[in-house]
Amino acid sequence: MSRVRSTVVRARANIALIKYWGKRDAERNLPDVGSLSLTLDGLVTETRIEPDSSADPPRFELDDHPMTPDEARRIRDLLDRMGRGERSGYRFRTVNHFPTAAGLASSASGGAAAVLALKRALEVDWDPAQTIEETLRVSGSAPRSLFGGFVRLDPRGDGVELTPMEVPEDWDLRVLVVQTETGAKAVSSRDAMTRSRRSPYYEGWVSEHPADLDTASAAIEAGDFDALVEVMEYSTLKMHALPLTCRPPVWYWRPATLAVLESIRSGRDEGLVGGFTMDAGPHVKVFTCGGDAARAWRARLERMPEVRGVLESRPGAGPAVEVEGRPVGW
Numbered sequence: 001m002s003r004v005r006s007t008v009v010r011a012r013a014n015i016a017l018i019k020y021w022g023k024r025d026a027e028r029n030l031p032d033v034g035s036l037s038l039t040l041d042g043l044v045t046e047t048r049i050e051p052d053s054s055a056d057p058p059r060f061e062l063d064d065h066p067m068t069p070d071e072a073r074r075i076r077d078l079l080d081r082m083g084r085g086e087r088s089g090y091r092f093r094t095v096n097h098f099p100t101a102a103g104l105a106s107s108a109s110g111g112a113a114a115v116l117a118l119k120r121a122l123e124v125d126w127d128p129a130q131t132i133e134e135t136l137r138v139s140g141s142a143p144r145s146l147f148g149g150f151v152r153l154d155p156r157g158d159g160v161e162l163t164p165m166e167v168p169e170d171w172d173l174r175v176l177v178v179q180t181e182t183g184a185k186a187v188s189s190r191d192a193m194t195r196s197r198r199s200p201y202y203e204g205w206v207s208e209h210p211a212d213l214d215t216a217s218a219a220i221e222a223g224d225f226d227a228l229v230e231v232m233e234y235s236t237l238k239m240h241a242l243p244l245t246c247r248p249p250v251w252y253w254r255p256a257t258l259a260v261l262e263s264i265r266s267g268r269d270e271g272l273v274g275g276f277t278m279d280a281g282p283h284v285k286v287f288t289c290g291g292d293a294a295r296a297w298r299a300r301l302e303r304m305p306e307v308r309g310v311l312e313s314r315p316g317a318g319p320a321v322e323v324e325g326r327p328v329g330w
């Protein structure tokens with residue numbers, strides 16, 4: 001059996017502008033709809049695999065603690081799919097370099113980093129298509145973290161197709177993560193997605209979704225930021241309407257969420273450029289262009305008593321992979 005190669009992967013989080021919500025195959029995690037995201041700089045998951053002859057079975061750590069049985073099971077499932085379930089003699093350590101309670105899903109960057117690190121360290125012979133498919137199984141948003149900039153994901157046959165898109169240079173894009181209330185969410189996105197399929201609006205969500213993706217792609221290609229922001233907000237509000245209209249209902253909004261949305265609307269009335277999106281949680285993300293606009297939004301939002309903090313980010317690159325100290329592709 002070949003030795004374990006010491007490997008480091010740094011993968012970044014992403015935020016969807018055109019939202020993914022709903023699966024047609026829960027087992028393979030195949031989505032009913034596509035999505036379009038931006039990979040964010042600075043919000044990095046770092047996964048290291050080191051040979052360690054005393055680690056039998058292998059040791060799995062997350063943020064400097066042994067993984068919970070549930071967390072370790074997800075890695076073991078991945079190892080089984082790689083045909084490496086029996087291998088021992090290594091430590092798998094993953095650290096999320098995100099400010100705590102930023103309300104950003106680490107499942108995307110963590111999923112991408114785990115797949116790439118294990119693939120390289122244990123010399124798994126997966127081509128790019130299979131790597132994407134297996135990353136999708138870990139989390140629906142994770143394949144988007146395999147690339148930098150804007151990433152479009154389309155369902156295709158029994159899998160998905162990923163298309164990276166350049167961020168128009170003159171946008172100087174900034175994303176503000178506006179933290180509202182903290183605390184664990186009551187219903188996981190997985191459960192809420194399953195329930196959402198019973199919403200009377202689900203059919204409309206699925207049938208209209210490709211048009212939203214095309215509108216967003218065309219806006220990026222044309223460098224039309226206002227058009228992108230408009231369809232981003234439309235997709236976000238439609239997504240949130242689904243868990244709200246199923247039985248029993250789920251809503252991720254808190255009073256602070258609405259206060260922030262009101263402030264964004266009035267900021268725009270006063271001439272600020274930008275728009276919002278939200279994931280399955282109470283925080284709000286604001287997309288804007290340029291340092292001055294970002295500063296103005298921050299000043300406005302940071303003085304709200306409901307806001308716990310604002311984190312600013314720019315577009316980020318795809319994952320960096322190093323094997324035995326040398327950069328390699330994924």
Ligand code: PMV
Pocket residue numbers: 015016018019020021035105107108139140141142189190278279280
């Ligand atoms: O990656 P998951 O399965 O946790 O789903 C993420 C769903 C949203 O964040 C709400 C939307 C998206 O496209 O990222």
